[in-house]
């Protein structure tokens with residue numbers, strides 16, 4: 001398979017590399033060290049990245065976006081994540097949902113939401129699915145309990161919907177201007193037949209942001225609680241049919257399972273590149289008992305393994321992205337996401353291990369490992385692995 005990049009792909013990769021090196025990396029550890037999770041976010045980096053196109057990269061050119069292909073997306077994500085994987089994810093979370101506006105919303109909704117998104121460097125997007133008692137059950141509804149899953153209630157009143165309930169862990173929750181929201185509109189039907197999707201701006205009456213969750217990794221990323229108390233959403237903001245959120249695009253409410261998988265795999269690749277670079281720099285300069293670390297057999301073996309795992313992940317990421325560009329049906333994006341969990345955690349652990357021999361508590365090695373733990377919750381948890389495995393066995 002030919003993985004050589006064309007001129008445009010290389011230009012995006014280089015632009016992302018420069019931005020990550022010059023703008024993201026210098027603030028990464030400082031933001032990570034801030035104790036209050038509400039304070040870790042930095043609008044300046046979002047505005048700077050937005051002006052370079054990193055917020056609007058996937059919106060089609062006819063709407064004023066950049067319409068970059070999946071191979072470019074994967075390369076850009078990896079480069080940004082090498083600077084800071086949580087800052088990279090804040091940008092790419094907007095890719096997921098701006099793409100969804102373009103793919104499933106009506107023309108008038110695109111006018112009302114895509115245009116302002118494109119025009120405003122601080123217009124960030126989110127998606128609310130998870131609730132205090134419904135996480136995995138939304139992604140893999142248990143067959144024996146048809147009523148399982150999200151309970152946030154939506155009732156029609158004239159031209160409006162009245163929403164009541166809470167969402168939790170919502171990415172970009174405290175900073176987004178617009179959310180896609182999945183709402184139970186028929187409490188007596190199973191999740192896949194009783195759920196409707198809405199577009200909910202952050203100034204919706206009756207809506208407020210609750211707490212911002214404190215995480216050990218991805219500290220820049222704002223995971224918040226969204227609270228709806230008789231919140232009023234116009235029917236004009238309904239996306240698709242009533243009770244039809246899960247009925248389109250392969251039974252996935254967003255239809256973005258492929259992008260989500262590629263995103264997490266490519267982001268992990270950036271962390272691996274950062275860990276490997278840090279470990280090599282240490283090994284080439286640090287002496288122990290008079291000898292450079294790089295001349296010790298055990299260190300060579302560890303560095304060789306880090307490189308092997310990272311390059312294996314890179315190959316699968318590029319292959320999956322290339323197949324997505326060519327619309328070749330494949331499970332490789334899902335496999336790359338699951339592989340990424342194992343690889344990113346082993347590579348960052350090996351990096352910390354190397355640092356521990358000479359310099360315990362190296363802050364970057366520590367951060368990279370903490371960030372990698374997020375993959376156990378999002379990418380390589382049992383449910384994600386089960387979903388990929390079930391698609392493979394058919």
Ligand SMILES: Cc1cc2nc3c(=O)[nH]c(=O)nc-3n(C[C@H](O)[C@H](O)[C@H](O)COP(=O)(O)OP(=O)(O)OC[C@H]3O[C@@H](n4cnc5c(N)ncnc54)[C@H](O)[C@@H]3O)c2cc1C
Nearest residue numbers: 127128129130134135136137169170171374377381382383
């Ligand atoms: C950084 C981050 C960002 C997030 N962003 C968003 C967001 O933007 N929007 C949103 O809606 N949600 C978001 N989430 C929430 C995320 O989707 C949920 O955490 C996830 O669905 C798991 O749900 P849960 O935490 O309730 O865990 P649970 O559902 O309680 O699962 C706990 C563990 O049990 C396993 N498990 C559960 N059911 C089964 C089963 N049937 N068989 C085998 N194993 C099972 C799971 O794999 C997992 O390992 C985010 C979470 C994190 C950590």
